[in-house]
Amino acid sequence: MRGLTQPIGTQGELGLLALAAVVLCAPGFLWGPGESHSWLYNVLWTRQIAEGFARGELYPRWFPESFSGLGSPTFYFYAPFAHWIAGGLEFLGLSTQRAVQLLSFGLLLGSGLAMYAWLRLRGTLPLLGAILYMAAPYHLADLYVRGALAEAAGFVWLPLIALGIELLPRRKGVVVLALAFAGLVLSHLPTALLACVFLIAPLAVWRAVKTPSIIAPGIAAAVLGAGLSAIYWLPAMTLQGHISTDLLWSPYYQPASWFVWRLSLLNLALFAGAALGWMLLAVPARSVWSCVTLVAALAALGLIPFVWDLPLLAKAQFPWRLLVVVEFAAITAIMAHPPKGLALSAGRLVLVVPVAMMIAQAAVALRAQPDLATVLAIRNEAPEYLPNGLPAAGVSGTQRTADVSAYDRLPRGDQITVTASGPVTLGRAAFPIWRVTRDGQEIPSRGSLITFDAQPGLYRVERRVLWQERWGGAASGGAALVLLVLLGLGLRRRR
Incomplete structure (x- = not known):
């Protein structure tokens, strides 16, 4: 224990x-990632991103084999960071499962390193705090129970965002904050939204009141971060009318459905236990971090219900996603002002419950290894990525498999020879990136699946680049160039 609380050298601590x-991460390495809540998508997306890399795509967005060959625009909408790494690992030669597990390890270690850097700057027990952060119950539940790898990536960026804000108004603070904010947006949009409201804004205001000179560089960092991530969020925010987003806002996915008094016993033990335990440990510190912990924990349980009626927060789906913020803020508070006496005993006792629940659920998930061959053969995607208007019979909050077998006989491929006049429907989901051409001329198409009026002849389906992709890429490239200039100026000044 002495090595966790007293300096032993940076290399030794790392x-x-x-x-x-x-x-x-040892259980995952020994038995595989198991059947977590999101194991299906982790496997599908890792494999299909690897296949996109093999086709020469640096940012695979369209998955041609999803929905039994209808295709899916999944990564026009889902944040790419975590699965882009996993897909790259598979592309380099790892199996799908090993790529997913190595990603889990990388995210866990990355979050620990980020927390270590943050607490080291504050001089508050960085090694102990970083290990507690990695071992926090909701943190491990994201990896072992929920399989929410994109959300788990948020644990990496929160300490770096706080670090960047603390370093303002220095140039280093602008760079760190911009990169970390972009990383959070590119990792998980709901977590980014919740962090902006419950962590970033309060922390920025708290610092700005004491040091007004951080306001301008802070705004510059936010703009740069938004620019860096525009390659993702601009298409994601402007193309939602082309997919079945209504499936994301059903009663099952409304925040009010997950308030503490509506939780199952299992979820109550995990989510409510974690929120209460961290509150008990952090509030005695009486710091801004105590306040962030308290407000975020109460909101995570639905005990501040009105905030979930705000238009954007209502789209966060699950209020307990705020536990990502709670665990970061609570450990920051605890490391600066360790609790004692009754608060320490009560907090420890309460946290035993979510830890035990997480271990029990993780053990169940690890025992059930998925049937990869069947999953990768069918490639039945998340139903919200079906084309808008295509029937999704039987899909609900808990039943996530869309039956698309009615379209199995439709012609697929990039070209079709038509022998008789009349309407033609192809077995490809309609999305604005596709256009039908004949002799180089575009033919109007319509429908949830690509449908057009044809005369006898050869027709092709061709890819086009949308303005959202062009402008998003240009914004990200421009922001990256500005950051490189800032880094160059910093290096030149240092010399």
Whole structure:
């Protein structure tokens, strides 16, 4: 225990941190990632991004084999960071399962390193705090129970965002904050939204009141971060009318359906136990971090219900996603002002419940290894990525498999020879990136699946680049160039 609370040298501490990550990820390495809540999508998306890389795509957005060959625009909408890494690992030669598990390890270790850097700047027990952060119950539940790898990536960026805000108004603070904010947006949009409201805005205001000079560089960092991530969020925010987004806002996915008094016993033990335990430990510190912990934890349980009626927050789906913020803020508070006496005893006792629940659910998930061959053969995607208007019979909050077998006989491929006049429907989901041409001329198409009026002849389906892709890419490239200039100026000044 002495090595966790007293300096033992930076290299030694980082070695212990890496060892802790290995220990925490050992069950996954030994038995595989298992059947977590999102294992299906982790497998499908990792494989299909790897296939996109093999086709020469640096940012695979369209998955041609999804929905039994109808295709899916999944990564026009889903944040790419985590699965882009996993797909790259498979492209380099790892199996799908090993790529997913190595991603889990990388995210866990990355979050620990980020927390270590943040707490080291504050001088508040960085090694102990980083290990607690990695071993926090909701953090591990994201990896082992929920399989929410994109959300788990948010744990990496929150300490770096706080670090960037703390370093303002220096140039280093602008760069760190811009990169970390972009990373959070590119990792998981709901977590980014919740962090902006419950963490970033309060922390920025708290610092600005004491140091007004951070306001201008802070705004510049936010703009740069938004620009860096525009390659993702601009298409994601402007193309939703082309998919079945109504499936994301059904009663099952409304925040009010997940308030504490509506939770099942399992979820109550995990989510409510974690929120209450961290509150008990963090509130005695009486700092801004205590306030962030308290407000975020109460909101996560639905005990501040009106906030979930706000238009954007209502789209966050699950209020307990705020536990990502709660665990970061609570551990920051605890490391600066360790609790004592009754608060320490009560907090420890309460946190035993979510830890035990997480371990029990993780054990169940690890015992059930998925049938990869069947999953990869059918490639039945998340139903919200079906074309708008295409029937999704039987899909509900808990039943996520869309039956698209009625379209199995439709012609697929990039070209079709028509022998008789009349309407033609192709077995490809209609999305604005596709156009039908004949002899180089575009033919009007319509419908949820590509449908057009044809005369006898050869027709082709061709890819086009949307303005959202062009402008998003240009914004990201421009922001990256500005950051490179800032980094160059910093290096030149240092010399």
